[in-house]
Amino acid sequence: MKTENKKSSVCNCLNLRRASLAITEIYDHYLAPCQLSVSQFSILKHTHAMEPVSVSELAAEIRLDRTTLVRNLKPLERQGLIHDIAPPGTRNRQLCLTAAGRERIEQANAYWELAQKRIEAQLGQEDTKTLQALLLKIEVLAP
Template sequence: MSNQPLIPFSTTIHVRDTCLCLHAQRAARALARRFDTALKSLGLTNGQFSLMMSLNRPEPPPMGPVANLLAMDRTTLTAALKPLTRRGWVAIEPDPKDKRGKRLRLTAEGTAILSAALPIWKSTHDAVEAELSSGDAEGLRQDLVEISR
């Protein structure tokens, strides 16, 4: 280990100031905290809100497309579903077309919570967009979508 070249502190500062990954992680954590705080009165986290919103479809979706939309693996999705199913907000049902698969459905209670959460999400989201110094929320969204492909 002692033969390793030392990385100058100036390099550390450069990485700190320019690393897109670090800045995206910090922004994601700050946004998550903000939405978690806003949704706390309903007993929801921002991740649960996003998951439940992804289930708000005309037909209950299979697990695979939901996991892909949320950029998580199926194991992580399964873990994220547990508290929602325990609370009776989401039901996991056999896929009628493939008995090995599962479909995810918002229950009536889940739909009611999601309906109550939507105005909270909207006001928080509008406030975040209004605080962007560039004023270009759509450009930021497009850039984030490009990176996530």
Template sequence: MNRKIYDKQSAECICINLRRASQAITEFYDELLESSGLKISQYLLLKNIKCLGPVNVSNLASEIRLDRTTIVRNLKPLEVGGFIIDISTKGSRNRQLKLTNKGLEILETAAPLWLEAQNFIEQYLGIEERNTFVALLSKIEALVP
């Protein structure tokens, strides 16, 4: 993949640098996934629902370690689009999410695009820096429960 790399100055604040990097990586993955019609947040939810499913929202949030309200907000377009369904028994307060056939199809379409993004970032950073980066992110994440 041929991609222009821009010269950016880092800030003194670690938090703002992480936020900028997060925004950049999200934009990069979204760009590569664009032809599938999914955003990276939607792709990751579908992928995790497939692996864990059927799964309730609390367990999904716990497994991927993201805020439950953020996940609920991101699930709505997936439900409206017919990619996931709630298979819980009527009257149940605990939703059980599962991919539909349409959800499985779009996940299959998006997977190679996600892999292309993943491979580019790994090549761009290099394996050693990639491993260091992931280890540092894990170390930072460990600051909170």
């Protein structure tokens, strides 16, 4: 990616938003053959690791607002990748992956790895580690 025409803003928030959009674009590009966005991939991976999992627990783990998560779950449920195993009439949904969801994660994981390698190749291993450490420091700044 060329940076010659791009300038950093004095606003840290704007710089982080721009960087976030760029990173999301890279992951979405690599995951496109699997018909998943990076957000959907993350939801599937976390669901798989935690299943059965409630929507509230999943939202807390991913650090997403519950309503945002519910909105992002709908297409995954429509595609038959996630299903609710809670008894009918129960208020607390219990999410699990379907066989198709497990298959999709397996397929998408290779593309996710390519995105990871692309970013590390662009930044270098040391800067990638520094970025991860700085992002964690930033995340804990929030009140």
